[in-house]
Amino acid sequence: MNRPRSSLAHGAPPARPGTLHARSLAGTVTGSPEAGRIIRFGRGGGPDADLRVGEDDPRVSRRHGELAYRRGQWWLRNTGQQLLRLPRGQMMHVSTEPIPLAAGYTPVFVKGSGFREHLVELHVTDHGAAGSGSRRGIETLPPKRWSLADDQRLILVVLGQEYLRYEPHPRPLTYRQAAAQLSFLCPEESWGESKIAHRVEKVRTALEASGDFPYDLREQDPRGASDNTLKHNLLRGLVESTTLVPPDLDLLDRGLDEF
Template identity: 60%
Template sequence: MPLSASLARGVARTTPGILHARTVTGDVTAPPRPGLTVRFGRGEKPDVDLGVGIDDLRVSRRHGELTYRAGQWWLRNTGQQLVRLPRGRMMHLGTEPIPLATGYTPLFVKGSGYREHLVELYVASHDDQGPVSRRRAETARPETWALDDDERLLLVVLGQRYLLYEEDPRPLTYATAAKQFAYRRPDAGWNERKIEYRVEAVRRRLHRTGFRYPLIHDKSQGRPGDNSEPPPT
């Protein structure tokens, strides 16, 4: 069942499960009605409800769809190009539909060359009213974690390729970091053993604070690596 403008009008923004979708060329709002389908792609209405990549011939005229069933919105790729989801998850034409979680989900439609076309999705939960304008609100401060001066210097040295925004960055090995410390701070005693000890101490401390990314290695796999091995191919 395709989405029509009349279906979108008059939907209460507080309805749980309501879908908000937008791209640079438009937006749609859809109620959580069983069997309702919202289609997006390069084509025009009535073939699609939301235009995306409208000037990019690599984007299919019907590139994807969202269907409400079993109490959730289900995303399916119906186009020739990949759809990229958060955490690097990819969907192709044969991928089984996946359910959207409540809240915000960005997806990117692969286009020509390096082009990727953003589709922003938001599924309202029971206790929110969907995306609202916050232009006058104070900017949220980034989350930070306490580090002493030595820890901060150590992480800067190990992660300098990321801080320089190099392409495909990787951390320095402990051996390489120790050589840099020997040159810049020869009296500080930063050898490989000390670097490993301090890194593991930071890992354990941040892990206890509920840091969102995994920091603790599986001990059954042996001694944690320090990027000495080449990346997997």
């Protein structure tokens, strides 16, 4: 499948800060940071959309979204019938207020027919990127991983088995289920629900203190987040960061001799 040619290709002149590059499978559009500049994307062409996306999907509106430059920023607005999905699960409805784009890369997914989603890649150049060269030759940066003690890893692997199997809708085991399995794996240690909960809370506290964990791990709402939601956030972040990986499931077969 041929990819659209990017305006950021090697040899292209550096873009001025605030320039917007929007790309889909159908092509690329570049917008200068000028007040009143608008870029529209959707299934239609011509006056309906500057950038076509989901051309063969009737669930995508002919003019599904627009990007407008005002007050020194690019603003994204949903103008279609289906939702737009942004990073971290943020959704935009046609009634949602426009949101400003930060400098850098933002993927936007247009909901289509069935399980289809159509990607629109947005990149706003910043002052630091305007004169920078290609980074193709630099060393790859690893994901942010967090350190876990052996007993913590075993407990989290037991709780997060569905996450490590990459099941479609994973949920954590209950502390009671985890205690039963840990008692089988490591019968020399006394396991109980409160003990497991205490060790999980210790991990959550440490990761929350780090300041860069991607999901909430403590109660933020005065009504209180359920412990199951906080466990889900914890396991999701650890798996997505590859702190926990599928080979860790081997622990379920052999347990740990000592902590």
